Each structure stands twice: as C-alpha cells, then as structure tokens.
Amino acid sequence: MDRRIFLRGLAGLGCTAAAHPWLTTITMAEAAADGGSPLGEARLVVIILRGAMDGLDVVRPVADPLFAQLRPTLGAGDPALHLGDRFGLHPALAGLLPLWSKGELGFAHAVSTPYRDKRSHFDGQDILEAGTGADVPSSAHRDGWMNRMLQAVPGLRAETAFAVGRDALPLLAGAARTMSWTPDARLPLTAQSQLLLERIWHEDPLFRDSGGEAITLAAEAADAPDVATDGDGEMSMPATPQPKIKGFAQIDGLVDFAASRLRGATRIVAFSQTGWDTHRNQAGAIGAPLGQLQRTVLRLKGSLGADVWGKTILLAMTEFGRTAAENGTKGTDHGTAGVMLMAGGALKGGRVMGRWPGLAEADLYDRRDLMPTSDVRGWAAWAMRSLYGFDRGVLERAVFPGLDMGEDPRLLL
C-alpha cells in the first residue's frame, strides 16, 4: 500500500480527521501488516530549546553592516564560521560544520510562533508546544501539536512517540498515547510488589497509566540496556558504541536512549534543553547550551547509525528570539523572531532558509526585535508532510489550526 496515498485519503476527510479516528482497525491492521509503523520509516526528532535561544548570535548576519553596530561586543570575539555569503555560525557550533558541508545541517532564520508582544518565556513555550495561533488563550491549550499529528493517524502504538528526560513536554501531551521515560530511571520490583502496585494504582488513571508504563520500560531497560526490544518491523543494528565525554554524560544518556528507541519501533522523539536565557554576559553564557546542542546532534548521528540517520530530520526550536541590539549588560533581552536549527541525513541542508528581513530600525519588529518573516510551525508542518505524507488540510487545520503553510521549502533530499 502506498503510504502517501493512504494518508492523503485520511486527510481528504478534512479537519475532523484529528478528532475522529475514521479508519477502522482493519485498515490499520493492513497498514501495519506491511512490516512497520503506519508512519513509515522516517524519523522526526524535535528539541524544544527553553529560555529563548538568540538566533542572531547562533546564525549571525555577518554581511549586514548594521549587525556589528547593534552588537558591539557580542560577536566581536571569535570570527563567525562561514555559512554562505550572508551568515556566520557561532564558533561554539564549529563541530557541526562538517554536517553543513554534507547538507545535513540547515537553518530557518527570522522564524517565530504567532506569539507577540508579551515576550513571556512561559506563554511563548506554551504556544510553541500547543501549536495554536495567538487567538487561543494558553488556558485553553489542551494538547500539543505533535500529539495532534499522532491523533491524525489512528492505530499507532504508544511507542511510536517518545518524550525523553525528566522535564514535562506539553508538545506530546494529548489524547494520542505516547511514552515517556528517562534512561537513568530504575524500578526494581518483585513480582508480588508489582502485582499489588498495579492493583493499588488501578482506580486512579494517572497513576495506573504512568505506573504501568514505568514498569514496562524499566523491565525493558533492565533486560536490554542498549537495544530496542521491538517486536514488529525490522530492527536496525545498534550503532558502534560512542565514547563518553566528561560533562556530557546526561545528554549522551538521553540521546543514546532516544537513538535506541528510534532504531526500533519509535518514529518520533522529543525532548527539551534549557540554558538559553542569556540576559547577561551572553558571550560566555551561551557557550554551554550551544555545546550541548552540538553534542546532541553529533551524538544522535553517531548513535543512530548511518542507515537511520539517513531517514531522520531533527528540528530544534525555541519560544522566541532575542533583541536585535545587545542590552546594557552584554546580553540580550526577550525578542520575537529567531532561528530554527535543522539537521539529519534526510535533510536537504547546507542552506539558511527563510526570508531575511534586515536589521534597519524600520525593519525590526517593534523597532527592537528581528522581524518574523515565517511561522516556525510552517517549517515543522513541511517537515511532517515531507516525512510522512500528511495532507496540508490536516496540518493546517488539525495539527496547527489556522496555519498557512505557504510554499514548499523542499526540506528533504
């Protein structure tokens, strides 16, 4: 069965497809019977960068003379690394340049969510993960866009999507069942304790579901620490074990766990990374989170192995950018448009995408922030459409209500 046609058929039902699983289990059984996930083989990794990553520091518009004026100290140090004629990469991401050369790294500049003006981290992250327009108050957010995407494909198993780490991830919250775990968690229980616990938890759905999943995942981790134990679908060989580097133990653990899942039945993984709120002495402060982001990308590539990496797209997105000018304390304050980082063997990268708005005062948003020229949700939507064949209608109405995806940026090879 041609998966794209199949999903287009689903999408033909319009925006209600998300709310009602129209397809019968028989259809789904057929879809799954061709040997794998109804989503196919493509992998999507989404990283939420909490704290507002400064896009203008990460992908610097070095060709624009106004840039140096706006940021007399930031960017005055190490020369930025060449990303084409117009942009330079923050030196702390130098390790990613080989990916850029191979087309496995790209960026979308001047992107933002529909969130404007209040510049609150917390509302900004809520909207980023809910995927709604600015017309929906955050108190009305009930689920995350990634979960709504999963809702649009009935019959998916919970392990299709994984939230990794200890932080809450509203992106994946919602009616579609997903899994969440952190690789350093353990749960050694005797058989009797397990039975009794399941009984005690049974009447409280929150404890029953979370507890049941904890028992299953902990048992799997204890049995096979590094190999996904997937029953259906072919399993890729684990990649060569990666050497550990001091300071990255936690990230390496998370990424290796995510990779082991992605080599099995999991198609989608999401996690979050913090440390981007660089109000002061940004030149020093942004080094650590950039180092972690770089490590995440490189480690993921290594741990997935060439085959799965070749089917993967990673998107790293943040709630908003930061002020165009540096502030009075060698940092930047909350802004509007920023940068989205994309990586993966499936990516047609080596490009800084998006329309560049310029840095002249009249070109800035509110005369202070980089002007958004595209919606961060549009890039995510095109990634999902390209990877999984979703119809635009599903993406523009159910997954990202009210979004206009615009032109196809042709993200995939």
Next chain:
Amino acid sequence: MIPRAELAAFRFGDGLPTPAEAGDPDAIMAALAAPDRMATLYPAPDLATASAFRARVAEAGAAYRADRSEAKKADFAAVVREGRIAALRSAAAAMARTLDTPLPFRERLVRFWADHFSVRSKSRQQMLFPSALVEDAIRPHLDGRFADLLRAVTLHPAMLEYLDQASSVGPGSVVGQRRKRGINENLARELMELHTLGVGAHYSQSDVTELAELLTGVTVSPDSAQVFRANMAEPGAETVLGQRYDGEGMAPILRALDDLAARPETALHLARKMAVHFVSDTPDQGLVDAMAAAFRASEGDLSAVYRAMLDHPAAWAPTLQKVRRPVDFVTAALRGMGVTGAAITGMPDAAFRRMILAPMASMGQPYQAPPGPNGWPEAAEAWITPQLLAARVNWAMTVPSALLDALPEPGALAARVLGAADDGSVAWAAVRAETRAEGVGLIFASPAFNRR
C-alpha cells in the same frame, strides 16, 4: 468521607497524623499568627550569613588566582564545599521545621511563596542566597500585607542578582554614559508577569521597559546589601500602566511596587495561584473570586486572603485532586513515620543527600533549583510521569528501611498516614506484601498517599 481535620492536613498541612483542631480555620490562623518558634529552633542562613559566605568565596578565589598553588586551590575547594553543606543543611532545617509543627500551614505558605518568588543561585558565591531570601524576606512577611512581602522580596539581593537587576544601568545615567551600559529588563518583566499582575493582564512592552528604567539604580553593593546608586539611575520620569513616577532615589520605585501590589489584576492572579496550589488544578471560580475580593477589601492583607480560602466550602471539597510535589511527598512520608526534626537535622550530610536530596531530584524537584522564575509546575500530570513516579516508588520501597531502626507495621502505617483517604484497598495490599519494607513502600507509592 474524609473528616475535615484529615482533609486540612492533606491540603493545608503536611499530611497525617494531625491534631483534631486542624479542620478549624481559627486554629490554623492562630497557629500562623503565633510566634515563629521553628525559625529559631532550626536556623537557616540569612543574608548576613550568605553575604559573609560570598565574601569568603570571593577571597579564597582571589587568593587562588593570585598564586595558583595547590594549597590555595584546596582552600578554595574547602570553602565551596562548606557552602554546599550549608545549603544542604538549610533543606534539612526546612523539613525539621514542618516535622515538629502540629499545624504546619506556615511551612506550606513558605514553600508557596518561595515558589512564587523563585530564585536560583547563579554562582558559587551566591550559593546561600536562595535560603536568605526565604529567611529575610518571605518568612517574616507571610501573613502581613502583600505590598510588604513584595518590597522585601523584590529588593532582596537574591532576587536582584537572579533577575539581573544588580547589573541593569540607565543608559542616560552617569555610569551608562561613561561605560556604555544599559538596562536589563529581566526583573521588570517577571515582576509584572509572574509576581504581581499575571501574564493575562493588560500591560505592554513599553510598561516593561519603563518599569525597567524606573528600577535602574537599584543594585547590590560589594558587601551584598541592596543599595540605590543615583549614578546608575535613568534620569527623568517613567510611566508604568498609565501612572507617572517622578522623583529621586527609592521613593518612586517603592511607590511603583506598592501600586503593582494594589492592582486588582494582582489580587486575582494571586488568588487564583493560591487556589490552584492548595485546592485544585482547576479551582472553583467562586473560591478564587472570594479570595480576590478579600485581597481587595483588606488592601492586600494576606491573612484575610488565607482566611477567605479556609472559610470557603470549595476549599473543603472531598476529592483529593492535587499531587504532592516531591518535597511535600518526602516530608509527609517522614511525618507519617514519626521522624522528628532533630532526627532529620542530625542525619550525616552524606546520608541526607543520598536519602532525601538526590531522590527528590530524581522525582523531578532538585532542591533550590526550579526550572525558571516561574517555579515548579502545579499540574498532577507534570509530576506523575513514568520516570518521575518510578523515582517515588524507589524511594518508598528503599529509603524508609534505611532511615528507620524498625519499620512500622504496614497495616497500622496505612491507617496512620492515609486515614479515610484509603478506601481499604491500600491497607489490603500493604499487608499482603512479601516484606515489611515493600508493604511500607506500597503505602507511600499509592495514589491515596500521593494526592492531597
């Protein structure tokens, strides 16, 4: 039906056992109004201690940088280690205070307000600042006027450092002109968004910027005191929320803080936040309105707001909807097992770290390290995820037997810590466990124990 006293112990206290008068709002408020004996009994670092420590770290650091010898390096490491231990002991003191209190509404309020005004230490020098904020600014102002609490917290060096106010400079000020420095709007924004009005209120970027300019001059001296430096203050008047603030020194700043504290949006924001924290993730609107009305009518008297909550029927709804946060979970378990404050503060540091602090981090709540200035999440779903619940179960199954000489009999413990919250099924399971440790573990891992 859960008796009122038990309900109060779950919702406004730290769990069972509890005295019978816990269900009486008069008794709860009287305990809050009584002298704060526990603060004296179990002291924690205040600003004087935190400043002295800061100076010592700075000194030891400078000494090491000056000669780079192994001896100076060891001295520096020793000072830093001392700070870590002092921070750890402040966690033990906080637990001891509640364990030894029959009606610990005060301790719950301390945690609520410390979370509302979340700070983190930004450097080794500031390691004791979060404790100092609680001791100097929060504890003394728990049941007074919100305006006083807001002033004390906003102007405390811990907050000024955490939200970067200490280095914000008016661009038109003497220092700003001479050193090409400018404002940092971090504190101004969180003041309105988190501490007072709430993000839903009508304020604009220009209000944030103007408030940030108004706040310039407020900074921290080298000996860690809040000071006003006129040469850092932006000249001229500022307009915040339509109100013009003119004049020299601290006066217009204090006036702006008082005005923010008095706004009706602030009343509603705080009422709602408190109702969400104590009663339900989706609180009854009547309860929120009653609390906000009490705030306005009393001109921000926090006691009146607490009283309005305790007097409202919705605060006594029989269903336990909330989930105890990890610190509340551990504290309630210790209380339930009869662990005293003296026993907790007497624990060796390594044991306290291994059995209390490290597990709390695994449950998702590392001590004094909230994810941001918005503090810890409230929703039950944020805490009962597979990985975080696994950490609670692990603690429940292993730590009590490591902590106590003799474990309690599971059936009796279930009755003691769950009261009427157990429909009998937890006690039924607990006595069927293979070992006493597992029986105890099942009780603390049960929804009945984790909900409040």
